[in-house]
Amino acid sequence: MNVANRMSGFVPRTGEITIAGQVALCDPRGALFLPHLNLLVVSDLHLEKGSSAARRGSLLPPYDTGATLDRLAAVIDDLRPSTVLSLGDSFHDDGGAGRMPGFYREKLLALMTGRDWIWVTGNHDPQAPVGLPGMVAEEIAIDGLRFRHEPSAGAQSGEIAGHLHPGAMVIQRGRAVRRRCFAADGDRLIMPAFGAFTGSLNVLDRAYHGLFRWERFIAHMLGNVRVYAIPGGRLRMG
Amino acid sequence: MLLIAPTGAGKTLAGFLPALTDLAMRPKRKPGEAHRGVHTLYISPLKALAVDIERNLSRPVVEMQLPVSIETRTGDTPHHKRQRQKLAPPDILLSTPEQLALLIASKDADRFFADLKYVVLDELHSLVTSKRGHLLALGLARLRKLVPSLQTIGLSATVAEPDALRRWLVAQNPPGNMAALITVAGGAKPIITILESEERVPWAGHSARYAIVDVYEAIKAHRTTLLFVNTRSQAEFLFQELWRVNDDTLPIALHHGSLDVAQRRRVENAMEANALRAVVATSTLDLGIDWGDVDLVIHVGAPKGASRLAQRIGRSNHRMDEPSRAILVPANRFEVLECRAALEANYLGAQDTPPLIDGALDVLAQHIMGMACAAPFDAHALWQEVRAAEPYARLDEAIFVRVVDFVATGGYALRSYERYARIRQTKEGLWRVSHPRYAQQYRLNVGTIVEEAMLNVRLIKRGGRRGAMGGMTLGKVEGGFVESLTHGDTFLFAGKMLRFEGIRENEVYVSNAAGQDAKVPSYAGGKFPLSTYLAAEVRSMLANPKRWQALPEQVAGWLEMQKLKSMLPNxxxxxxxxxxxxxxxxxxxxxxxxxxxHQTLGMLLTRRLERAGARPLGFVATDYSLGVWAHGDLGAMIASGELSLSALFDEDMLGDDRDAWLAESYMLKRTFRACAVISGLIEKRHPGKEKTGRQVTVSADLIYDVLRTHDPDHILLHATRADAAAGLLDVRRLADMLSRIRGHIVHKPLDRISPLAVPVMLEIGRESVKGEADDVLLSEVEDDLIREAMS
Structure with a gap:
């Protein structure tokens, strides 16, 4: 038995967490896996963000879609979910799916083959992605958990959302370490952004006010090989 | 023409003589006649220098009643004045490389410069070694195209290789063309001493607190003293400490680049009026600025490169015939050795300006965009123009074409951005800007100085509401420094003790915290490596006990102890x-x-020790030494042959290990970020909103990762690697060192710490971990919490 189990979940050493009583695994690549549902959740892929910026004259590399899909493919390959749920802002804008180069489309379609796929709509992509299969929903409830893009105000038991791109910072030995994170308090969860070009917003920002029970808040920060659970008291703004 | 003369020889005025003569002979402009363009352009590396020259040049011009108008144009020049200058240009325009880039990128550049006769380039030796120098070289190439008869006059302090500067000043067709050279022999030798203090010289640290009273006495004994330090935090600290002992309330001021412009001007004016007894300064006052009647320069901390020392000492007694006076104040024992070496180097007249490097491609990309903003261009013609600039004389046309492609569509192997091109070819094959907003973006982002995000420091009432209006701006601090502060922490800035209240957007709120002890910002140091020459001097001094007589007794005693307890290397x-x-x-x-x-070496050594099973735990680097610690008994492993020192320090560590490490390193990411910003891939500033440095950092890192995996041959990655290879002096230094020490590694197993090891050991724990240990740190935070919970 490892230290964490003996400590009744206070500092989980694995990426295992509970949300409103349900067990979920936080993958350090930024995806959430619900074993009993065989469901993989990713949020804020922001596919085609590079080409979206290019339209405005910022010629960012056009490879972000490829990088994001490669990482998603690796996660799917490891966990073999029967359902994938993309929790909104899957494309950076409504034209994204249409702009996606052919071979990236092929790559995505290959990932979708043989499993259920749910597109939850987000503020960046309020419409269903053009020309792609999969089910589309604004909000969906599965087995006592509610999935939606934007977190609803106030404490919401069992809600899993995205949108805010949570990130956290700690200072250790005079050095700041910033990472994307799963933001959770045992009742609700906000997913990190999965996209290759997505930035993050510190969980201490005003935007998170009132969403969590702070005394039980934990930022599950994404490390290179595992997730690190850091309680709210150790986090810093910046 | 290149004019080389020591500081104080009056070379700046000499540089203007041809222009002034010409202007004095020129017939007056008749009323109603069109305004004439700029006659003489003066470019200096510092805004302050341009302002200073305006003062010094206006005086004789007014006295001689010459009909000559002189104006500055820098980043600080108000918009309306710049507009007016475009319509009615002054005869002599004093400016910076960035302003030149903007001027030649405007549509009326040909008219503005139509009457240009001379370009005077001040402090050329310091300009040419950087990317700013590349930008300036490209600007000069364009000026030569606009005005083929243009004459360039370069002013420089003594340099090791004047021929490089001579080529730089003239068009490189034919290649190797050189400007004429005039050299003025040096004036009186400076009188330099090392501070002799009764106090104990510390083993480590950079504050030089021990010497404050001696420094204060020296200030009292002179009319005006300039005190130089290497970093801003040292300046703040020294200023504070001097005022603590300033019983005579001598007017002592502070001057560094982070202070608010208005505060800096006040100090400069007071200095010029001889109203100050001392100024504590960093490199903002470094170059040939001629203020007031300075009769003593005190340098606190190690002066690093010998030419830096010469430059700084040139500040005092700005007259050729009188010797300058300077006192060096070493902050620790190793610095005593370095100061001694520097002192001897200065008498020997040794110089160590870094070698010139080939022009950077990110700067070229910026220039190409600027040239498209000025007028549609033909790629082949622009390539030929650019090659006339010395740094780009060896530029391949194929590479040039790739850079043009980068400016147009990003230059990606995946060619999906043709429809978003920023510049497009016309039917005639000329490249032109595809939308006016790209020209605006260019103008907002011109320049090659990519600084860490700076935050405004605003003074509010203690506990005052953040974001409330008002509060005096004190200056700017680095974001990296602020993030280590928590509410209530105190620190020194702008000569004040401040309490950190909070951050909001790009403002830091502070309140007065008089009477408390400051949490002094850690010494960021190490920016300036010892010159190769100086390092060799220090080594030979260590090896030769005869030379210790020149050292203070306690330092000589320290070396004696080392000889006794361990050994001193040849x-x-x-x-x-x-x-x-x-x-x-x-x-x-x-x-x-x-x-x-040393940091690079530490990183590479720990990798190798890891592989050798020595279980290294960490390392710490100073300017002089490197300490590594491990679980494994390193001494025993070396003695038994289990660990081979020659294998550990084999030169191939710079091949395999370095490439693997470099690709992942923070350093390369930062280099990439600079290239991405300079080349225009990422905007420093966007019309309407300012991006903060933090946002730039995040996205640049993400872009680097994606680009490296998906387009490893991209031109910007080439540019980044070239920068890393050429710019990272330390890697070359390391390569030279590894080849030098082959067969010369001496292992001394000891059963306890040696006297020479004390300084680096004192740094352990004080030093924050550098490198790629982010995950280690996160896991430490977790472990701390577990320990807390379990105890």
Whole structure:
């Protein structure tokens, strides 16, 4: 038995967490896996963000879609979910799916083959992605958990959302370490952004006010090989 | 023409003589006649220098009643004045490389410069070694195209290789063309001493607190003293400490680049009026600025490169016939050695300006965009124009074409951005800007100085509401410094003790915290490596006990102890000491190659020790030595042959290990970020909103990762690697060192710490971990919490 189990979940050493009583695994690549549902959740892929910026004259590399899909493919390959749920802002804008180069489309379609796929709509992509299969929903409830893009105000038991791109910072030995994170308090969860070009917003920002029970808040920060659970008291703004 | 003369020889005025003569002979403009363009353009590396020259040049012009107008144009020049200058240009325009880039990128550049006769380039030796120098070289190439008869006049302090500067000043067709050279012999030799203090010289640290009273006495004994330090935090600290002992309330001021412009001007004016007894300054006052009647320069901390020292000492007694006076104040024992070496180097007249490097491609990309903003261009013609600039004389046309492609569509192998091109070819094959907003973006982002995000420091009432209006702006601090502060922490800035209240957007809120002890910002140091020459001097001084007589007794005694307890290496040898301490085993080496080189070496050594099963735990680097510690008994492993020192320090560590490490390193990411910003891939500033440095950092890192995996041959990655290879002096230093010490590594196993090892050991714990240990730190935070919970 490892230290964490003996400590009744206070500092989980694995990426295992509970949300409103349900067990979920936080993958350090930024995806959430619900074993009993065989469901993989990713949020804020922001596919085609590079080409979206290019339209405005910022010629960012056009490879972000490829990088994001490669990482998603690796996660799917490891966990073999029967359902994938993309929790909104899957494309950076409504034209994204249409702009996606052919071979990236092929790559995505290959990932979708043989499993259920749910597109939850987000503020960046309020419409269903053009020309792609999969089910589309604004909000969906599965087995006592509610999935939606934007977190609803106030404490919401069992809600899993995205949108805010949570990130956290700690200072250790005079050095700041910033990472994307799963933001959770045992009742609700906000997913990190999965996209290759997505930035993050510190969980201490005003935007998170009132969403969590702070005394039980934990930022599950994404490390290179595992997730690190850091309680709210150790986090810093910046 | 290149004019080389020591400081104080009056070379700046000499540089203007041809222009002034010409202007004096020129017939007056008749009323109603069109305004004439600029006659003489003066470019200096510092805004302050341009302002200073305006003062010094206006005086004789007014006295001689010459009909000559002189104006400055810098980033600080108000918009309406710049507009007016475009319509009615002054005869002599004093400016900076960035402003030149903007001027030649405007549509009426040909008219503005139509009457240009001379370009005077001040402090050329310091301009040409950087990307700013590349930008300036490209600007000069364009001026030569606009005005083929243009004459350039370069002003420089003494340099090791004047021929490089001579080529730089003239068009490189034919290649190797050189400007004429005039050299003025040096004036009186400076009188330099090392501060002799009764106090104990510390083993480590950079504050020089021990010497404050002696420094204060020296200030009292002179009319006006300039005190130079290496970093801003040292300046703040020294200023504070001087005022603590300033019983005579002498007017002592502070001057550094982070202070608010208005505060800096006040100090400069007071200085010019001889109203100050001392100014504590960083490199903002470094170059040939001629203020007031300085009769003493005090340098606190190690002066690093010998030419830096010469430059700084040139500040005092700005007259050729009188010797300058300077006092060096070493902050620790190793600095005593370095100061001694620097002092002897200065008498020998040794110079060490870094070698010129080939023009950077990110700067070229910026220039190409600027040229498209000025007028549609033909790629082949622009390539030929650019090649006339010395840094780009060896530029391949194929590479040039790739850079044009980068400016147009990003230059990606995946060609999906044709429809978003920023510049497009016309039917005639000329490249032109595809939308006016790209020209605006260019103008907002011009320049090659990519600084860490700076935050405004605003003084509010203690506990005052953040974001409330008002509060005086004190200046700017680095974001990296602020993030280490928590509410209530105190620190020194702008000569004040401040309490950190909070951050909001790009403002730091502080309140007065008089009477409290400051949490002094850690010394960021190590920016300037010891010059190769100086490092060699320090090594040979260590090896030769006869030379210790020149050292203060306590420092000589320290070396005697080292000889007794351990050993002192020969000048050609690298000493490696090993000893146990606590539950760990330490290895300390003394390469004297500067902190950056040592950090790189530390990173590579720990990788190798890991593979050798020595279980390294960490390392710490100073300017002089490197300490590594491990679980494994390093001394025993070396003694038994289990660990081979020659294998450990084999030169191939710079091949395999370095490439693997470099690709992942923070350093390369930062280099990439600079290239991405300079080349225009990422905007520093966007019309309407300012991006903060933090946002730039995040996205640049993400872009780097994606680009490296998906387009490893991209032109910007080439540019980044070239920068890393050429710009990272430390890697070359390391390569030279590794080849030098082959067969000269001396291992000294000890059962306890040696006197020479004390300074680096004192740094352990004080030093934050550098490198790629982010995950280690996160796991430490978790472990701390577990320990807390379990105890």
């Amino acid at each position: 000048a050609a040898d690298l000493l490696v000491e090993t000893f146990p301490r606590g539950k760990r085993f330490y290895m300390v080496l003394y390469p004297f190659e500067g902190r950056l080189a």
